Amino acid sequence: MDTDAGGVDIAAFDLMNLPDDFVPRAYDYFRALREGSPVHRNSDGSFVLTRYDDLVQVYRDPEVWSSDKRVDFKPKFGDSPLYEHHTTSIVFRDPPDHTRIRKLFQAAFTRKALAALEPRIHSLVDGYLDTFADRREMEVVADFSFKLPVEVVCDMLGVPASDRALIREWALLILGALEPVLSPEQFQAGCTAVEDFKAYLRDRIRERKANPGGGRPGEILTALIEAEEDGEKLTEIELLHQCIFLLNAGHETSTNMISHGVHEMLRNPGQVARLHADPALIEGTVEEILRYQAPIQINNRRAVRDTRVGGVAMPAGSMVHLMIGAANHDPAQFPDPETFDIGRRPNRHLSFGLGIHICAGNSLGRIEGQIAFGKLFARFPTLRLEGPARLSKRVRFREVTELRVAI
């Protein structure tokens, strides 16, 4: 048996059939893979990549490495609503479609548009913190980290934040369908969620079309509707799926960044004291949280021609799993990677990906984190963990489901 010192059986490792302790011990597995089998073959012929440099090579070469998921998702999803969604959204398209759709998103993510959102983020965070002031404890996910991103992204899209519970449920079902292994029940629930979400958005779009000036400045829904009305830039189906994708991508990820951030900071009280003494460290704090616990752990690409990664030949059609959490802990790029250090510089983590698909919302995610952590730890410098964070079994998203903290 090929076993490393930590007792991880690398030879038996298979992303399609993960051991029960994978999520809690993910970083042990990543280290063992990086050291013992950095280009690791799964039972289905795909490869798991865990070295920083190998991920960078793939991200930076979209001509060889395609994001188009039609080949992969046909056998998995058939002709279903999940197939329609996941093969239409921007993140799973290649140029020129990707370039066309990404351009339409730009208006929502300019410096000016984001600056206009900042006062709203400040006031939302202040509002949540006010409710903690006379409480003795909170559950971070429900009370804080879920609320902020979903409100912000609902504002951006122009959908009522009062529908956040619905949107969260749909997001979990639709993104959950991207897990390496999917049960028939999960598949069915994911398909229903896509159809319900489309019907819901059609109503919102109808309302906005009836009241075109009703959105707030920079509202992305208005920009996308205009592109759709233009005819050539976006079809109706594309419009619906970009909205679903934005609503999902914009909250699930930031929610987990905030939950993990509170957890890691409180596990390292010295870092909280450091931030308290020097609030200018807030940018580094957010970067280190993102590096340490990447909210998205896996991106995928498929080779369109024969190529090589990490010295291993890969024929055209090969699928790679880019293990972001593993690359972010690669000692070749991050000295002393298991140390959580808010002053770490440089900190070129891959939590937002890299290259043409780099997260369009990365500045927004960073702003949300800086405001949320900055205000939380300034106002409550003596927060204490009441227990470890509970993690879900999902592997593509590193998801905190519960985190109790004494105020």
Ligand code: HEM
């Ligand atoms: C901490 C929070 C976030 C993390 C960790 C994150 C992570 C990522 C990653 C890793 C990708 C690249 C996927 C790939 O290359 O295959 C991505 C793409 C994307 N993200 Fe984010 N994201 C975050 C927040 C947001 C927010 C707040 C929004 C919008 C409101 C957003 C919108 C997008 C979009 C539109 C793409 C697709 C870009 C493209 O394909 O060109 N993200 N994100």
